[in-house]
Amino acid sequence: MIVVNTETVAGYRVVEVKGIVQGNTVRAKHAGRDIAAGFKNLVGGELKGYTELLTESRREAIERMMGQGQQLGANAIVNVRFTTSAVTSGAAELYAYGTAVVxxxxA
Amino acid sequence: MGGLIFALIVTVFLLILGFTVGTILEKRHFGRLDDREAVNRMTLQTQSKIFLSPTAGGKTPTMIHSETVVASDYFKNFLSGFRKFFGGEMKSYHSLMERARRETLAKLIEQAREMGYNAVCNVRLEPADVSGAIHNPKKKSVMVCIIATATAYDSDVVTTAPPTKMEKPV
Known part of the structure; x- marks a missing residue:
């Protein structure tokens, strides 16, 4: 499945629009990560654990979105956007949405 | 009295630790970023929503994404307290944001290159709240999170930007 965040796909022509598809995930880090992050807050620097968590969440959201697209019979999703929202402290929601097309x- | 002195010693130690280690780590990070960005400049990077002269019959475009969470150090947090009192530009947090943004963008371009693409378009960078600061402003841990999305594709356009380090505007 082709997934892009542009309105068109280079080298392809949109022949059918299936509508909006979406995928979301809410994830929290485990307490150990939070403690490690607390230590990292003394000297600064990248929090690899949180970064990985975000990457996983995004993949998850994209996969759910792709699942919806497949159900609709689309072979591509264009104009994908992401939003995040803080549900509660220590947990973040990642939401991906796009337009499923064929x-x-x-030629 | 003894407890107070102990607390003071701990605070001073953390400040020195934050300042020395934090500054060294940040300098090294910026050094690495300069090198990576110099190489990345060979990849065509645009923010435009259209594909700038895509190669006919090239690889199918695909979406790429990267994210970075960077934590502030104890010294910067301490300084920001003063800055909040007097007002003005928070230089220490400025560099924190810069680190997160540049790191995210560098990761994004590297990902595109590893996948064999020579161009990215529609680069979007946005901040995300991961520390939960919105719900809990009193929370001590200061961290910034930047998430980036782009579409990687093959382009005929050859970037004319030389692989040199960018001069910093002062």
């Missing part, structure tokens, strides 16, 4: 390679 594309055909340009």
């Amino acid at each position: 594309v055909q390679p340009l």
Whole structure:
């Protein structure tokens, strides 16, 4: 499945629009990560644990979105956007949404 | 009295630790970023929503994403307390944001290159609240999170930007 955040796909032509598809995930870090982050807050620097968590969440959200797209019979999702929202402290929601379409390679 | 002195010693120790280690780590990080960005400049990077001259019959475009969470250090948090009192530009947090943004963008471009693409378009960078500061402003841990999204594709356009380090505007 082709997933892009642009309105079109280079080399392809949109032949059918299936509508908006979405995927979300709410994730929290385990307490150990939080403690490690607390220590890192003394000297600063990248929090690898949180970064990985975000990457996983995003993949999860994209996969759920792709699942919806497949159910609709689309072979591509265009114009994908992400939003995040803080549900409670220590947990973040990641939401991905896009337009499911059917594309055909340009002759 | 003894407890007070102990608390003071701990605070001073943390301040010195935050200042020395934090500054060294930040300098090294910026050094690494300069090197990576110099190489990354060979990849065509645009924010435009359209594909700038895509290669006919090239690889299928795909979405890429990267994210970075960077924590502040104890010294910066301490300084920000003063800055909040007097007002003005918070230089220490400025560099924190810069670190997160540049790191995210560098990761994004590297990802595109590893996948064999030579261009990215529609680069979008946005902040996310991961520390829960909105719900809990009193929370001590200061961290910034930047998430980036882009579409990687093959382009005919050759970037003319030389692989040099960018001069910093003062």
